[in-house]
Amino acid sequence: MIKAGILGGGQLGRMLLQAAANYPVVMYVMEKDADCPSAAYCNNFTIGDITNYDDVYAFGKKVDVLTIEIENVNVDALEKLEAEGLLIIPNTNALRTIKNKQLQKKFYKDNGLPTSEFINTQNKEDAANHKDLFPAVHKLAEGGYDGKGVVIINNESELDNAFDAPAVLEKKIDIVKELAITVAFSTSGETAIYSPVDMIFDNDLNLLSHQISPADIPENVFWKAEAIALQLVKKLASPGLFAVELFSDADGHVWVNETAPRVHNSGHHTIEACYSSQFDMLLRIMLGYPLGNTAHRSPAAIVNIVGAKDFNGEANYKGLEEVLAMDNVFVHIYGKAYTKPGRKMGHVTIVSNEKQELIHKVNQIKNLLQVVSQ
C-alpha cells in the first residue's frame, strides 16, 4: 500500500485522515505536539519539528508521497526529498512562492493576476516612505497565520503598528465581498474547481462570521473569480489543492488576496456539501486517482467554533447538545484539549436548499455554542 505523509498535525490533518480511511493508503503524520488533533487518529505518528531540516528529511524518507497542512515547514528538506524523487504536494517551487508574501505578490504581478498595489518593505521606515499606499494593509513576509502577522495602517498615526521585518505593504481595497475558491490540480495536469465561497465578516468584531457556498454574487464577479483562481493555479504549475482568496469591489473588479497551497478552512463545507470533499480531493491527487466531483449536493454554510474571549484552559463546549439536536447540521470538534481566545476549536456545517434557513441556523449556532474553560 502507498504510504502518505502529512507535515503538521492540526485539524486539517485530522480531517485528511478521516478521508484517507476510505482508500488503500497508510498515513503518516509528523508534528512536535503529541496531543495535536491528528495524533490520536494516526498510528504512524512521529514526534518531530516540521521546521527542522533533519526531522523533515527523515520523515520524508518513510513515505511515498508527502503533503503539508501548514506552509511553515522546512522547504530545504523538501527540496532535497523532491530532488531524490519523492512526490511533494504542493511542489516546493509553489510552496516557496506562496510561503513568502513578497514572492507571492511578485508571482501575481508577473503573471498578470489582478492584485492590490503593493511594495515590499524591510522595516518600519520603508512603510513610512510609502504613505501614498495608505490606507494600507501590512503583512509579514513569512510566518503569518490566521490573521496573525497582518495589521491595518489607515494613516500616518498608525505607523507604529508597522512591522520592522520583511513585509508587504498593500493598498487597501474597498471590499464588497471576500470570496474563496478551491482549485484542484492533478499530477497529470487536470483541474477541478469548487464553487466560490462567500466569506462573511463581522465588522464589529473584525472576525469571520460565517461562510456560505455557493456564494451569492453577480455573474460577472463569479466568472472573473473562477477565471482568476484557475489561471493562478495553472501558473503555479504544481499538483495539489489550492484555496484562492479573492476580493470583489463596488465596480465589480476582482482581486487576488492570497493563496493557500493546501486544504483550507474555506473548504470545510465540502465534506458534507459536495460529492468530493477538499480532503477527498487532495488524497485523489496524492494517490494518482481521477479528480473528484466538485458539484454541490446542496448549498451550505459554515460557522467556525473558536475559543471564547477570556477563557483559557480545558475546553468545554457550552450549547453543543442543542446544536447536535438540530436537523441538518454537522458538528466537527477538532479534539483540542485546551481552549484560548480565538483558537479554532471546530466548525459546524449547515446544509439546506433555503438560504434563509442557512442564515437563520448560522445565527442560532453562533448564539448557542461557546467554547469556555471548565
Next chain:
Amino acid sequence: MIKAGILGGGQLGRMLLQAAANYPVVMYVMEKDADCPSAAYCNNFTIGDITNYDDVYAFGKKVDVLTIEIENVNVDALEKLEAEGLLIIPNTNALRTIKNKQLQKKFYKDNGLPTSEFINTQNKEDAANHKDLFPAVHKLAEGGYDGKGVVIINNESELDNAFDAPAVLEKKIDIVKELAITVAFSTSGETAIYSPVDMIFDNDLNLLSHQISPADIPENVFWKAEAIALQLVKKLASPGLFAVELFSDADGHVWVNETAPRVHNSGHHTIEACYSSQFDMLLRIMLGYPLGNTAHRSPAAIVNIVGAKDFNGEANYKGLEEVLAMDNVFVHIYGKAYTKPGRKMGHVTIVSNEKQELIHKVNQIKNLLQVVSQ
C-alpha cells in the same frame, strides 16, 4: 476528554473512528491483528484477544465507555466491567441474548415478535428428528458470521450438512424481500429509526447483490417492519445501535430474521445518504449526546466490494479508477492488505434521486470493480 473503546478492529471500527474524529473523545481499539483496518487510524491501539477475559477486562479499565464491532467477544469480562460501573454499549444482557441464536430466537418468541417456526438442536440427530420443519435453515448457535455457520436443508438428503453442535433449525420462509432496519436507543431511552433497506440478493450466486434505501415496499410491509424493529429494540432495553434483519413474504407478513447489536453492513449508506450516519449515531449514544437525524438527504444504493473468486494475496483493486471517476459515487476501501474469495474489502455508495440511476450504477460498478491479487 471521554475515552471510548472499541472491541474489534475491522472495517466497522475503522468507520467508527472516522466519525469519532468529529467529537471531543479519545478512541481506543483492541484487536489481535496489528494490521487490521482500524489499527492505522487509532494511536491508542492495543494488541489483544477480544475473546480473552483478561485482555478484555484490562482494555475496559482504560476507557469510560466501551462498544463492540463484532459479537464474538468475552461477555464475562464485560459483565464484570459493567458491574463495576463501566458503560457497555450494547449492555451485556442484550449482547448475551443476541450472541446466541437459541437465546435470540427465544427472545423473539417470548416477546411476541414474529419469527419463523424453529426448534433448538444439539446435534445432527436432533435436526433429523424435525423433518416437519423442512425445507429449513440450520444456524449455529454461536460464532456464525457473514453467512458462515448457516446451511440450508431442503430435505432429508441434505441432512449431512446439518451442524453437529448447538444450533437452531428454522422453517424456511418463502421470502419476497429481505429488509434491514437500523434502530438507535439512547442511554436515556430515546429511539430513532432509519428507513428500511432493501437487501437484494443475486439468486445465481446466492450472495447479496446490492442494497437500496429507502426500500421500495408496500405501505403495510413498511409499517409492520418498522413497528417490529422498534418493538424489538425496546424489548432488548439496551442503549446502542441495532440492525434488525427482516423478511417479508408473499402474504405481506413480516418476520424477524436476526439482529446485530452494533453498526452493520446494511447501514453503510447512511454515511453519505443520511444526516446522521449509523457511526455518528453510535457515538452520540456512547457520548450521551442527543440522537441524530435519521432522515435521508437522498436515496442511496450500496455495492459491497468483496474479494474475487480464485484470488488470494495482496489486494489489487481493478477498475477502481473508473469507479472513482463516476459523479455521484463514494468509494470506501477498508485498507485490508490481503484479499481472499468473498472477503469484504470495501463498499461503494451511490446517491441519486432516480432509482433507475442507482440500479444502473450498481450494475456498472459490479462489472467494473474487482478485487484480485497482484
